Amino acid sequence: MSKNQVDENTAAAQRTDKIYKELSSLPIYTSAQFLSQDFLRVKTAVNDNDRKLKIHGSRTYVLHEEIITSSFTPETSEVVASVTSPSGERTAIFREVADSTAKDGKKRYVEIWSNDSLLAQAEVSKIHGAFYTDEILSLVSFSPSEDALVYCAEHNADDKDSSDSFAKYRFTPVLGEGYRNRKRSRIYHFRWNSQQQSQHVVVLNTASTAEIPLITQPIFAGDSTVYAVGYAYSPEHRLLGVKYCPNRLATIVVYNLPTKRDQFPEEGELMCTGGPKDLKPPANDGNSLSYRCPRIIYNAKGQPETLIWIANAVGGPHASCSTLHSMTLRGGEQKVVVDIVDDPKDDEFPGLYTTTLPVQPFLQVGQHRYLVANSIWRSRGVVVITSLRNGTVRKLTPDNDTDINYSWNVLATDGGDQVVCSRSAPMKPHELVLGRLDASGQVSWRVLAQPSLSDEVKKGLDGLISTIIPIDGRYPTETIIVRSKQAAVGRKACALPCITSLHGGPHGANTTAFNASLATFALDGYAVSLPNYTGSVGFGNKYVKKLLGAIGQLDVDDCMASVQQLVEMKIATTGPGKQFITGGSHGGFLTGHLIGQFPHFFSAAILRNPVIALGEISTSDIPDWYYEESGIAFKPETILTPEIFKTLYQMSPIAYVDNVQIPVLLLLGEIDERVSPTQAKGYYHALKARGQDVEMLCFSEDGHPLESVEAQLISFQSSRDLFSKWVKRN
CATH class of the missing domain: 3.40.50.1820 (Alpha/Beta hydrolase fold, catalytic domain)
Incomplete structure (x- = not known):
């Protein structure tokens, strides 16, 4: 040569390097939360190719009819997660601080902030290990009264029976891909009393954890009930990998919490009475469903009314058409809201294909309530909207962009008529888009942010x-x-x-x-x-x-x-x-x-x-x-x-x-x-x-x-x- x-x-290599680095360094929208109808916080991730690390941050948008203003805040490496309460008045910060005196080199704190004031703080280093923050195992939920929250973290390794002299040698199946060297996830309940300046963290546990060793995705249904997802061992004592696999032995469990504060232990473990109770016990029998993503609908009086979740068949292909389910919390009536679609025509809804639901997936216009979710519709990612009254499903995202072919991703709703999404196409990097639903169920879109190129x-x-x-x-x-x-x-x-x-x-x-x-x-x-x-x-x-x-x-x-x-x-x-x-x-x-x-x-x-x-x-x-x-x-x-x-x-x-x-x-x-x-x-x-x-x-x-x-x-x-x-x- x-x-x-x-x-x-x-020169050609340098040119393509420059283009790739610019394109791969553009922000990806990872999640969002409405703090109110007019305030929106969106989290982003950006590749820093020079330092070979990912930078996380958040941008807060003030939404007006004509003008949109925003401000950006980079997240520090100490903050592994942050979630704002539904009222927008309180924020939970999960912090990991390097400390050579700690057992694993880190001290961990859960903080509750009210505006600029630290309302409550608990050091949890001795109570549990690292926080779980991924979308498969993690969910942070505030109680309706906003004086408690539940979250997921690693259960400490010293929880084995001290009377068993071989405890530390006994085989425990690992969690699989994406969770190398991670320990079992447990649900932790943090409650505080700002007037008495007291706070307590306990693990929600049950006697049946030998059968359901992995408890994830907790969500409050009222102040004294928590629903979660429990993954079970298979009969041959396997805990098959759960990442990207919605076909696992998993069910929804319920914890009934004490109604009085003095019934909670000071710290450590809370053995919930009667729980967890399986909504439907999973079995690898060819007929069972794997349940995940519990979400709660509240009525106009603020009372929990309906449990919503998604499911896939246990076993078989690792991903398939999902079904959407509901159960009334008072009467226990269950129904399939969206069923499997087997062989649709070209322009028909092909079924629901999603791994998770938004933390807040509901929209409501007048008396009509909807659920929005991500799905795959042939070769495009779309947002589908489901009527919870009659189960009809349609695209929320438009079809008139065939010259661009956008794929969409729903990030959050405000529980009312607003939904925020990201969208992109092969030649269009990610944009942030706000939609508003009208009384007829149609949506109008406006772009909040576009990439700088x-x-x-x-x-x-x-x-x-x-x-x-x-x-x-x-x-x-x-x-x-x-x-x-x-x-x-x-x-x-x-x-x-x-x-x-x-x-x-x-x-x-x-x-x-x-x-x-x-x-x-x-x-x-x-x-x-x-x-x-x-x-x-x-x-x-x-x-x-x-x-x-x-x-x-x-x-x-x-x-x-x-x-x-x-x-x-x-x-x-x-x-x-x-x-x-x-x-x-x-x-x-x-x-x-x-x-x-x-x-x-x-x-x-x-x-x-x-x-x-x-x-x-x-x-x-x-x-x-x-x-x-x-x-x-x-x-x-x-x-x-x-x-x-x-x-x-x-x-x-x-x-x-x-x-x-x-x-x-x-x-x-x-x-x-x-x-x-x-x-x-x-x-x-x-x-x-x-x-x-x-x-x-x-x-x-x-x-x-x-x-x-x-x-x-x-x-x-x-x-x-x-x-x-x-x-x-x-």
Whole structure:
């Protein structure tokens, strides 16, 4: 390579680095809370690529009819979470302070603030471990009287029976992916009396914690009742991984708290009488539902009236169509508000696909109450609105933006007629949008915040176009295409080198939400294709189940058909240096299959924490996945027989390793508990042994998603370098 070529390549890399860093450093809206009808607090996260860390902050908006003002406050590293009470008058701060004298190097405090005054404070370092703050296990709830709250934290390790001389050696199943070295979550009740200047923290516990070891997502229903989610052990004493898996043995439990203050212990443990009582005991019998996300509806008098929750089938595919349920708290009447949708028509509601509900999901206009939630509707993320009176479901978000194809995410409601969302598109970074519902149930939107972009990047993004293309003869498969407008229309229209990016799951989805790395590739002259193959959520439950037992064939053929159709449509081109492929987890599984089954089609491939050999499932927190997706029922007594191993091997990418002929880059999170790192390492050594061009980058502090700022940056740069090395642009 000549010096001029080296200089050109270096300049090109510097240019794409600059674009990626700008795009990946734009704020992401993570949550929001209405402090009143006129005041809104929105939390954000920003990647600092230079310091390789994520910066969190909050912006408070003052909402008026014509004018919107806001102010930004960065959060300190000591504050791990903060929540404002429903009245807006009190704020709970959860603080972790470095202290070398503490057992784990940190002291922890719960603080209650009223405006600028510290109303109550409790040091909880000896009561429990780290606070839980993620959306799966965590929820902070104020009591209606706002003199108590419940939250989740790690139960101390010294809670084992001191009379058991082998206690510290006894096996306890771990929590799985995303919770490495984390301890069991328990619910803690913090109450205070500002007049008496007293405060107490107790753990809510029950005698049945041996059967329900993980208690999460607490929420008050009145001052003396708390609902929560309890995860159960399976019969073989597994606590299967819960992250991204709404099909676990989980139920809603209820705690009845003492009604008098003197019935609470001073500190430590509160054994709630009669609880928890299962709303419906979970069982891995093929008929049970996994319950999560309890939410409470209060009546006009401020009394708890109805319990709302969502559910998925226990076992089977790890993600599927969810159902929405309700129960009257006085009479105990239960009903299904939104049921499974099996096989919708193209323009019909395809079912509810969501992992969680907003903390405040309710809207009310007049006497009509609604629930809003995120969902996947084909290849877009949408906000759906459900009438709690008759169960009708429709999109809250508009359909008239097909030239942009926004995906939406609901952040919060004010309990009245206002809802705040974020939205983005392949060429539109995240915006903050406020909606207001009218008496007819229609919503009007206005933009509260847009990203600040350099002129160069803004012009580049304005020059991109996205379309959603159905794949002929392979319903419901479709793919999202992002490319330059210049290549799409006009005299300079042309086919481009193509990067196909495959989602994991397999019951996940590619949506039209903004992605910094993929947008950068589109700006660099590639057509980017994001297929949704059979098994992707958002198309009806029938197509989720259709993939079970057909992985490695049906999904592979769908993806290959999408690539070939783009070539036929002259969107992409084929030949040396024209086709590239990337995917993580099950997307890595598909990538391994495609480069093995079609060895001459692609020019380079990138696999992130891929599933390579289905039969090698040791250390995975979801061993059931490997069986169920392969069409083999996973039962408590299931073991890996030679016959089962043969079936799994034949469905795996490793069966095609001898065919691989192109450069491969593996990106590996070394603390991945979902897909064992041995999968990628075994593939690396197998390719090396066959003389193939393979490299592997390892991230010692990353798990399955490779979501650290450093891992995201290095993953983009190494992918860019590999594709640039082999691409031919004419």
